[in-house]
Amino acid sequence: MTIKINAKQVSMRFRDRVLFHIPELVIGPNDAIYLKGDNGVGKTTLLKILSGLIKPTTGKLIPPSRSLLSRFTGQSGRKDVIYLHQNPYLFDGTVYQNVAYGLKFQKLSPQEKRAQVINALRLVGLETIADEHISVLSGGEKQRVAVVRAWILKPSILMMDxxxxxxxxxxxxRIVELSKDLLARGSSLIITSHQSNALTALCKKQWWIKENTLIESPLLQIVKSTTYENPYASTKLN
Incomplete structure (x- = not known):
């Protein structure tokens, strides 16, 4: 199932400062959006509003943020909207336990769950440390765990900060291939990044937060073609 988010007259104010006011925005099925803007303009805040983690000062979201938040926190069996923090939050436990967390809502045998998690970790090159505690991981490894934990749930919308x-x-x-797989399934992506790269090159739309509002435009090719061959492009995703 895919979902659509429609936000109208959304604004965020901190005391006397208006961070942004957005008359309307829509995230539709299979959208791939590159969210840009200078530091402090509200990119992270907007993602948290759209994912239901915080409420805007004014405006409304359809579906409402409460239902989105319930999905994010696991109060329902399906994670339709997932927001990935720039500094990923991981549970106190092993790599395996972190990735397997969302699967507890699915009717899987322990063997089936283990197989799915190990396969997912293999896609990001972490299957050999599945039973290691997350405290021994590097920052990049933690980020990969967070991404694959989201991917394994097949969210309708994945927001990556x-x-x-x-x-x-x-x-x-490796994360590009997971993102391509989600897009092929009809999921939507929103990506913030200060640098154009292979991930932002997946995006077909561009959002700018500038002068307290949102500017939308089609996104032309933002990364020039190179001779670099992705060794993971042929990896089979399940």
């Missing part, structure tokens, strides 16, 4: 900030090229390439 600076997902490539601490990743090397190999890790970015």
């Amino acid at each position: 600076e997902p490539s900030a601490s990743l090397d090229q190999e890790s970015i390439d």
